[in-house]
Amino acid sequence: MQAVFEASIVNARGGTWKAPALSYDGVPAELIRWLLAQGADIHAPDERGRTPLHHHSGSWNGQPALLIGLGADLERTDDSGRTPLFDASSHSTHTRTLINAGANVLAVNDDGETALLYRLRRTRGSDLVQAASVAAAHIQAGAPLTQELQHAIHLISEDFEQIREAFDEAALPGTEAALAQLLKLFSVEPAAPVVRHDGVSPIKVNAAAWPDRFNALWDYLVPAAGSANTVQGEVIRVAGRIAAEIGGNGGANWNSRYREMLSEYPAMLASAVPLPDADRAEARALARALSRGRGNEEELDRIRELATRWVGLNPTPIPHTPR
Template identity: 45%
Template sequence: MGGRTEHLPQDFADLLAEADLPTLQAVFDDCVPDARGGYAEQTALAFDACPDDLARWLVAQGADVDAPDRWGNTPLHTRARSGRSTIDVLLELGADVHADGATVGTPLHAAAASLHAENAALLLAHGADVDARNRDGLTPLELALRSCSNIDLERAAPFARLLLDAGATRTPAMSTFVEEIGQRFEEHREKIPADLAGPASAGLDALYRLFGVVPAARRARHDGVAPIVVTSTRWQDQHAELWDSLVPGSGAAATVQGEVVRISGRLAHELEGNGGANWDDDFRAMARAFADHVATGTPLPDADLAEVRTAVDDLVRTGSGATARLAELAVAWVLRNPDPRPLDAPGYRR
């Protein structure tokens, strides 16, 4: 290769957007055909803006159409996942639709991860295995459903139909993933912008029908005005009931009552469920705020307040404490203060 570099110029992406074919070809007077660039250390063939004529020329010059990047993604993986380019020319040049050295799996898995139906259809037309399993043991359709976020819901059912029509095997995991998608959507429904909520909800309903899944129950949200009531008798069930009605999908609650319940749940999840891996000053501030809140309105009895202060001191000092007891006392305080009280902006971000 006559001493040519194995590194693409730093402005190669800009050149792809601006330069004509002869100028791009001239880059490779100084670079080998498989020269790499960008954070992923990918070849020119993997760039979204690589022109088809340049791709054909590079392969003719000896470029490997299946050269992996630093994560094992071939150009076909990278561009199958992207919504900004097509994969026709790579398939024309013989790219391997079965390549599975990437973390995500095959190129069809890559397309599934972004619900890219057009690229998935092309891969299937070129013989991609619709039921191939990646390192996590997931088929492309299972990966698509596991990866599906609320903003993806409008595209999820058409993508699923495409793979099912291509012979994808239905698995119990698919129904489980759809159930989880529904629960996640209902948890955040009230915060989804109106122009997105309708199509997303319709897409979710289509997934329910496609996989025979019982729709997740809509959360009965409290209106912020009426007295707060619970129907359960055990404090654990009351806490869950209050969480569903008062705690938003993300961020602080609108009311002090909701925030008391939210803080107790977040503290327990972090320390008991996550081993305190993210324990920081924000969590400590939340614990202190909890102690302040339950001393307001109709406060907890003195003995309970003393217990709260001791538990919060332990949490702040050691990152461990009686989180279950705090959750029980959160319920007790809310029941003593049923009239909603607006929450001032908190001094923490979790």
């Protein structure tokens, strides 16, 4: 491999973000030392301002300890104001390596987040074991316990209760233990267990505004994975999934399955006790308008509001059989 670099420039760049060779994933320690001996810049940034230490800190097989020992700056920031500790926050071992070397746990990015807050705001169920270890390292290093961190932990707990029923059984005990550790570490009460509809009882939620009713119906009727077992749950699931994909993800994953869900939406609103003619016509127009995976906030609100209204007209559960 050295022979390849001997015939080129040691600071040559490649990949999507034009990172230097020192930043490449899996680069051997011997080659790192050789590149530096040939004059490679240990702080050479990619097009996002991320240095080799950023890259290695965020890679499971990275070598941040080696780069630190060779003079890499722990506090160099990327174009978003993030130090390498932010990248390391997905890996407890790398986090401890940087903290033990003196990384500042109080450093904030351009959004005012510390590395710990940045990670916890992006943590989901499958990440909890690593997140608990990372959080413990930060707190031991002097990171203060803040209301923002406690709120992030509360949201993590709520999110986990939403997906608990569909969680991988083999990973469940370790994940539950990690969540308990986080709750104790930040003095946060666990979220209440999610109570799903039994499939036969009349459907009723106590909320005045339609957005609150929609959210309550989502928690009550929509399973953690797969289709709902009632038409009421399915129309809420379809409206929520489409709104989340277009509004929250810009339609990046829009495909035939979303188009199929959208095509079923007007028919559900016309079944059993149907919505008024004008509302059904609007639902058909919305399905056409959103069919390419693009839409505005008003349109996305309307598909959820119409779904909520239809469920209110149909409190008796209607069995739903997925196609």
